[in-house]
Amino acid sequence: MTKTHRGKAALTAAVASGLVLGGVAAPAALAAPSADAVIAEVYGGGGNSGATLTNDFVELANHGTAAASVDGFSVQYLPGSPSASSTWQVTQLAGSVAPGGRYLVAEGKGSGGTVALPAPDATGAIAMSATTGTIALVSGTTALTCKTAADCAADPRIKDLVGFGTATVREGNPTAAPSNTTSVARAASLADTDDNATDFAVGDPTPTNTKGETTGGGTPGDPGTPAKIHEIQGTTRISPFKDKKVSDVTGVVTATRTFGSVRGFWLTDPNPDNDPRTSEGLFVFTGSTSPAVAVGDMVTATGTVREFYPDAPATSNYQSLTELSSAQWTVGSHGNALPAPTVLNPDTVPTTYAPSPGGNIEPLTLEPAKYALDFWESHESEIVSISDARVVGPSNSFNELYVTSKPDQHESVRGGSVYLGYDQLNSGVMKVSSLIPFDQRPFPKLNVGDVLTGTTSGPVEYSNFGGYTLFASVLGTEKDNGLQAESTRKQRSGELAVATYNVENLAPSDPQAKYDRLGEAIVTHLATPDIVNLEEIQDNTGATDDGTVAADQTLQKFTDAIVAKGGPRYQWRSIDPVNDQDGGQPGGNIRVAFLFNPARVSFVDKPGGTSTTAVGVTKDHGKTHLTASPGRVDPTNEAWGSSRKPLAGEFVFKGRTVFVIANHFNSKGGDQPTHGRFQPPVRSSELQRAKQATVLRGFVDSLLASDRNANIVVAGDLNDYPFSPAVQTLTAGGALKDLIATVPEAERYSYVFEGQSQVLDHILASKAPRGVDYDVVHINAEFADQASDHDPQVIRFRPGSGNAIQDALNDLLDYLEQLLGKYFP
Incomplete structure (x- = not known):
């Protein structure tokens, strides 16, 4: 079944009922509209994300003057876009539909929802799509075989047929698309023009059986309880009238939502109470149908109070929206003054x-x-x-x-x-x-x-x-206040520059324009760092899950783009992951990788680094080295399950060894939202990052145990904040310094999420690097037009040798070089 997000669809898509899809002319209607039993309502979102009802259903109605027998009949379902192997699914019926009455057929049950259907008159197990498909009322119980509108129109066994959403098989034009929370229902007149788009509208599901029992807010004819808007809203987040029918709900229309798949209007009571806890506003949900009201209309409405959640209410982490659904209303007057905002x-x-x-x-x-x-x-x-x-x-x-x-x-x-x-x-x-x-x-x-x-x-x-x-x-x-992308300074000849950059799911299929912008970032905005840690490098086929794990084409295209922008010919090092084991976009096999400029820095290649082999620390003639370079840090440790594994590399710059560890910790997926109904929110993803930090810190400690003066740079997207437990583990005792925590608070961010400028990316350094100069280069996160959703960072430093006299002499030589460069460029 299809999962939909109502709030997101509401303002990003215009769904117009009755359009001829794809410019294809409507097929011929069935030969004769039914004189009695017809399909009255279809709902396929039962038990889906955000649904209240637990089951899908089909509802029949009889617009004839005598009871319509359905003994030996069936309702049948075909997917919206049937393939050669698609078949009609069948639910047998029995009994009859009274004149003017309803008949309820229960279908597939989902794992969500909280409200059961009223007692059904027939039961099947068809799991229908929430958004597109075809339902037929058939004389007989043998499965239909037609798969086109024309072939089905020629089958005399079909008494009525409804194609909803983008259904291929339909009468005339298909209905507008319903969702997990909406159904398509025939108008109260039960008119059957043999054009589904004309006869059906999207709205709240109202399953009703032959006894007149319904879950739509009371039995038919129930006038509802008179209620003011502030009474409906109440003094908590949940309405005291939840799932109840209310009447005489009066207010002025203050705004309308007239496009998108979620439409409706807002009412505000011009006569508020004196309680600051109770809202005087209410949203009236009209499905995908634009409301026939105007701002300033005084409206009196009847309907059912619902608490809308974007997913399953019982398990949702989010808050709800109190709304009036299945609404009917009258307009008393027009042009009324609006309540003050x-x-x-x-x-x-x-x-x-x-x-x-x-x-x-x-x-x-x-x-x-x-x-x-x-x-x-x-x-x-x-x-x-x-x-x-x-x-x-x-x-x-x-x-x-x-x-x-x-x-x-x-x-x-x-x-x-x-x-x-x-x-x-x-x-x-x-x-x-x-x-x-x-x-x-x-x-x-x-x-x-x-x-x-x-x-x-x-x-x-x-x-x-x-x-x-x-x-x-x-x-x-x-x-426009003229925000400009930043550029950092060029490193001096005696400085090593190491950058980190999350390039957001970079794959060969990305447009050249993205590669061009990333190349420009490396050359112009980052001033060609000597080493670049990259995160989110995808394999050669991107999100296509075909078993490919190599990413040489991605990295070749990236390094070519840097050269095209006037930069050096970078080389790269990475280790291909085990297929589908490192998380991220399914099929993408994202990994971390090193770029380095061989004209400035040497990479120490040591064989033995594989996707499942742990890198270690060794000593040779008193000097510390990696056992494999590049090598992954404890890649089979459970801390890295479905997450990227750190990549360690050994570099040499001006005769000094530097260890760089590229990282991309697990995402924050699964955390409760900061604005949700659970406070304080549970940050469940922190548990894995805490384990990852412990493993990584252990490796750093092993390097420092071998050489307390080791030049170590730990960099990447740690998916966490400077004040988080994971980062605190890495910096405990001062073995590593988190450089972003050293800049003024007003500059402490590399990412913008829900309007909060925050830190996910870090560069941490051991004590040995000298003359550290650190910069977050803001080129993406604050801009509507982004090459990535992260800003890169860079550290410039002079690697220490462990010999104070030698380091002081080298510092003096570096200083003299700077002076010469200043006065004799």
């Missing part, structure tokens, strides 16, 4: 981010004056506004960006908001999306430090992708 000033949102009960915060009474997450929840679906909002997270491919209402909160040197501790989340940060159709106003492409001048306003609601989001119906004017 909540204006976001620097002091409006609390600094403390969330309560910390050590578990689920949903049952807790909201404290909006104390906690940022409670503040946002108490204003859920209300209009908020912000003026001259500074961008702290650049525009992305989902047409989103992040701004801050607290411009002085941990401000970075380039306009972002720096994340400095688990208890120091920047509470002023919020996401901005747009309700303005993109053909009317394209979404702005802004970088960190740019500004949305004037007013940006709209309703606020929770999204699993980035937390609380302002859906802008009014979007400020873009002001």
